[in-house]
Amino acid sequence: MGASWTTIFEKHIPRPSYDRPVVCDGFPDHCLVVIIGENSSTDLDTDWWSYWDEGHGFDYDRFMGDYHRRKPRLYGTRLRFDAVRKEGYRVIETNVFRDPGPNGSQFQRNNLPLIQAMINNMPGFKGIIAHGTIARRAVQQLRLPKNGRVRSCRHLRIEKIDVVMGLVRSLIVPVRG
Numbered sequence: 001m002g003a004s005w006t007t008i009f010e011k012h013i014p015r016p017s018y019d020r021p022v023v024c025d026g027f028p029d030h031c032l033v034v035i036i037g038e039n040s041s042t043d044l045d046t047d048w049w050s051y052w053d054e055g056h057g058f059d060y061d062r063f064m065g066d067y068h069r070r071k072p073r074l075y076g077t078r079l080r081f082d083a084v085r086k087e088g089y090r091v092i093e094t095n096v097f098r099d100p101g102p103n104g105s106q107f108q109r110n111n112l113p114l115i116q117a118m119i120n121n122m123p124g125f126k127g128i129i130a131h132g133t134i135a136r137r138a139v140q141q142l143r144l145p146k147n148g149r150v151r152s153c154r155h156l157r158i159e160k161i162d163v164v165m166g167l168v169r170s171l172i173v174p175v176r177g
Helices: 005-012 060-070 076-086 112-120 133-141 161-172
Strands: 033-037 091-095 127-131 149-153
Touching: 005 112, 033 076, 033 112, 033 133, 033 161, 076 091, 076 161, 091 112, 127 133, 127 161, 133 149, 149 161
Parallel strands: 033 091, 033 127, 127 149
Antiparallel strands: none
């Protein structure tokens, strides 16, 4: 990878940022799949940059600690992400719009340039899971590498966990030809 993740993020994420542009465990290039929704529904009132460390990447455990303080019980989309991680899959969680809101993006802060930059710097990138109508439409604007695939489903808050797991596996497991 040419530029550091911090340099890439600085081009796309203001300081401070109380949005949620991206969530992962460590560095994005350790992930194979990008899961894209419309926007995050839970506002944590925490600067995104406080979770980022140039030497270690995104502090997912600390993020989840803050998330659990806000919402002690996981359900909906976050429950599906939790199931994916419990199976050992490292994925990027992101959204078309980076600003949070329970009823959709209020300010519609476009996150697609950041998503494109991440994909461009993920040598192991396998594909995208677009969940929900807005995400399915938006991913058509992204330029994927030759081997990149797109899977789509209903919004994760209503999609069955086994369907989500099947989509992740379909991107990670090599296609036999």
